[in-house]
Amino acid sequence: MAVLFVVDDDTDHLAALCDLMQAAGHVARGFSGGAAALAAMETPPDLLITDLRMPDMDGQALLTAIKAGAGDLPVIVLTGHGDVGHAVQAIRAGAEDFLEKPYDASHLVAVVARALAARATRTEVARLQQIIAEGAAATILGASRAMQAFRAGIAALAPLDLDVVITGETGTGKELAARALHAGSPRAAAPFVAVNCAALPEAMFETLMFGHAEGAFAGAGAARPGKLEAAEGGTLLLDEIEAMPLALQAKLLRVLQERAVERLGENGLRPVNIRVIATSKIDLQAAVAAQTFRPDLYYRLAGAVLQTPNLRVAATDIPLIFSHYSQLAARRYGRADPPLNFMLMQHLKDRVWHGNVRELRAAAEAHALGLYDGRGDDVPMLAEETLAEKLAGFEKREIAAALDRHRGNTLRVADALGLPRRTLNDKMRRYGLISDG
Template identity: 60%
Template sequence: MTPPAALIHVVDDDTDHLAALSDLLDAAGHAVMGFTGGAEALSAAALRAPDAVVTDLRMPGMDGMALLAALREAGLAMPVVMLTGHGDVQHAVRAMRAGAEDFLEKPYDAAHLLAVLARGLETAATRSELLRLQTLMQLREAHPILGESAAMSALRDRVAALAPLDVNVVVTGETGTGKELVARALHAASPRAGRPYVAINCAALPEALFEIEMFGHAAGAFPGAQSDKAGKLEAAGGGTLVLDEVEALAPALQAKLLRALEERQVERLGENRLRPLDLRIVTTSKTDLPALVRAGGLRADLYWRLAGADIETEPLRAMGQDIILIFAHYAGLAARRYGRTLPETGFLERRALLAHPWPGNVRELKAAAESFALGLGRAIPTGGDAAPAVTGTGTLPERLAAFEAREIRAALERFSGNTDLAARALGLPRRTLNDKMNRYGLRS
């Protein structure tokens, strides 16, 4: 049986057959969209790609073969099942060579059609998962995103899913959460990896220099322009352009950028010639851009041009034990770079790493790791302990809990985080100690 809830586009100029086939697929548990022409189906697929297409071969205007070719040209690899009432073997061979999943003659057996769809959907799902895993491996090798937490795993999966797609991406998150790393990872694992990677900080771009920097200029366009110069958009040709803090651009500059992106061509200052653009844009920002659009600080049409997909980076404080892993990574890099012996990260250091809120996120952690590797005094911040403090106030259960947390923390410190020895000293079963550590936010 075919997987439920697959989105199937049915295309047939015969409205009676279109309705009957749509009812069949709907009864099989699929979401169905019906179209009486190939051009209409192609436009819908550009907005939201279906999981499979079932199309008649002979239709006025864009027929089934033309629709198949257009879908493949657009980079859409979903299974396409071709139907015909003419039984033309030559057409069948052409369709299969062009990438059709199968070719069925009307009247077809309904069960056979569903089986063909099931096979095609299963093959497509397997191919998609294989591509995701291959991209993930490529991603790890090119620009590793460190961490084993659920947040970091989800981030890696999201980057791996989007990297092969030629879609613009908006990356948002707090300062220092690795937005540039994500942008580089998207480029490194994309088909554009061998082409230029160009980044521009829009907040640092003077308004008077915007057109020169973004669009370039011709020789003699202004005093001092002795030669032609390509702008950032052209320089990223075939590759990836990263726009950092695009919301900092003045409204008039946002409009100029939008026009170039919509027309996919640029005109250098002082030159009466349009140059085509072929690039992918990754936008990075620490601002909630949809909220900024609603407030009128960013053009909605520019945002939607940039936001083909989105990625949100998590703050470091949400990473749990990954904080220790990332700290060790940067400390090791610094030790090798400066030829130093890396000091041991003991229990007290690990506890301090987990207790600190890291308002500067990975950027702050990296600086601390480098100072630690160089032995420059107290490199690891000493934020408040995760466990509650012991005071003489509060209810009796609260004071008992604080006392218990203090004793467990002391035992862990005494045995350098060894929970077996700590549990033995406290007279607790290992599982009970683990439960209490989780309750009080303690780490071994």
């Protein structure tokens, strides 16, 4: 049973919407304005539904304030006719989804259920990642020369209080390497704080990174430390730093040079004692040459540089990594360890793994459930399908993968797949990817 906040200045609509959510099995608390809902956030809900146009604090301002605090709280925005442009802005600011009034009640119930399920999945993934993080160094698998050299590099750098840049292709374990550096350092008992630079809203950068004083801006509430202060004594991970705009790079550089932050609304500096690790999917020196990354920030961060090996240079490790993750998945789901044979191993080594270890791990977990359709004798093969069935299967897998990538946000999925939103919803119903009730 989920707790929902429902915000609308129209009292009749607010009451009807709360009744609908109660009938769907949730606990609904109604608020006649954004300020009242924000004041009740001391005990945050599982999801919030808000109207966009309201006096005083509108839905957009409420969304911004929520994302500055409880950033993972799913927010669904309801809009009137002609407000779709504003709703798109809300999506870009972090809203989970939006519905235009008048909306279909069963569709809203389905959207709420999907958003709650997506959040539950993210929470579970975070829990599993924490388990992995506790033994981070041990989970950097591989016996190849490339992986042995990489582990040796981590072991050599971990005790040194140097800032480090980790580069590598997607799925090669850059964050895992960062956690291993932290775990092997004298800072291991202090916090490890990860910041996804690609998801940092530019307007909220200073508040999120540097913190703010009490009442520094409308809706600010009590004083809050930023990410840098939260990492005090420990390690700050700047993930996908290549995505940070140049203007924000300049602000970050000043703080890293001084090792001190000035909270928004304050005049004094607060010293911070942190180690900074930055990860990037691209060569930052090439980005410097292309003038998309500040050279002074690069040299400030690059006390040392590590590059994570991809599976092309560590191909001999593929069977070991696949076996490890398939066994872990089997135990997690209460299954027997899945058998591995020569044909399957050969297929794994011959396949091109564009997503590297992340993609290999997904295949291993599917194998543990008997769902990986590789060429091994131990893998169940499907009966011959018609062309129409194959096309439908492909379409369903692509839509499901896009829903995963975009956390169930149908607006973003429709845009990514080049489909009208109504067409996408029809296909989702046809393939059982959405519930009408």
